Amino acid sequence: MAPLTLVIGNKNYSSWSLRAWLLMKHVGVDFEEILIALDTATTHEQIERYGPSGRVPVLLHGELRVWDSLAICEYVAELTGKGWPQAREARAVARSVCAEMHSGFVNLRTLWPMNARARNRSSAIVPALAADIERIDEIWNDCRRRFAGGGPWLFGEYSVADAMYAPVVLRFKTYGARISESARWYMASVLEDGALQEWLQAAKQEPWTIAADEVG
Numbered sequence: 001m002a003p004l005t006l007v008i009g010n011k012n013y014s015s016w017s018l019r020a021w022l023l024m025k026h027v028g029v030d031f032e033e034i035l036i037a038l039d040t041a042t043t044h045e046q047i048e049r050y051g052p053s054g055r056v057p058v059l060l061h062g063e064l065r066v067w068d069s070l071a072i073c074e075y076v077a078e079l080t081g082k083g084w085p086q087a088r089e090a091r092a093v094a095r096s097v098c099a100e101m102h103s104g105f106v107n108l109r110t111l112w113p114m115n116a117r118a119r120n121r122s123s124a125i126v127p128a129l130a131a132d133i134e135r136i137d138e139i140w141n142d143c144r145r146r147f148a149g150g151g152p153w154l155f156g157e158y159s160v161a162d163a164m165y166a167p168v169v170l171r172f173k174t175y176g177a178r179i180s181e182s183a184r185w186y187m188a189s190v191l192e193d194g195a196l197q198e199w200l201q202a203a204k205q206e207p208w209t210i211a212a213d214e215v216g
Helices: 015-027 043-048 069-080 088-103 106-111 127-147 160-175 181-192 194-205
Strands: 004-008 032-035 058-061 064-067
Touching (some): 004 015, 058 069, 069 088, 069 160, 088 127, 106 127, 127 160, 160 181
C-alpha cells in the first residue's frame, strides 16, 4: 500500500484535523504528518499544494487526495475495516451522529472555538449555545445506553463517532460546560485517551497563537 500522509493545521486550534488524526491513530494505520500553521499570510497557498478546498485536513495516498475530515475517516475505515460499529443499526446511528456533528452545532463551534491548551475560559451561555450543549449530551447518553455495552466509547469500541466528538470534549473542558454526570464519564474516557494526550502534548509546544480563537 502506498504511504499515507495527513496534512493538518495547528494542533491547538484545528478541530477538523484532530478528528481525522485521532481515527488514524486508533485504527493503527501508519502515516506521516505535514503541519501547516493556520491564519498566516501563506496558509492558503501552502494548503493548496495538497488539496483543492484550501482547508485542512487533507489525506494524501499516492496520487489520491481526500479532503474533509469525514471523507478521510470513511476512506480510512474502508482501507482498514475498522472505525464503524459492526452491527448495522449501530453503524447507521453512528453515521447519523457523525453527520449531525459535521453539519450542525454551528453556535457551539463559533462561540466556543477549540483551544486545546486553554482552561477555565468563560463566555455567556446564549440559548442557541445551550441548545447545542444539551443536544450533544443527549447524543452521548443515547449512544452509550443503546450501543456501548461495557465499553468506554459511544459504540463500545472506538469509532469515527468518538473521533468526530473529541474536539467537543475539549471545548467542554476549556469552557466548563454543564452536562450530565453520565456525559462527564464519557468526557473522562476521551480526555484519558492516549492518542488524544499525544495530540495535547504537541499542542502545548506550538508557538502560534490565533487571537480569534482565544475566547474568554
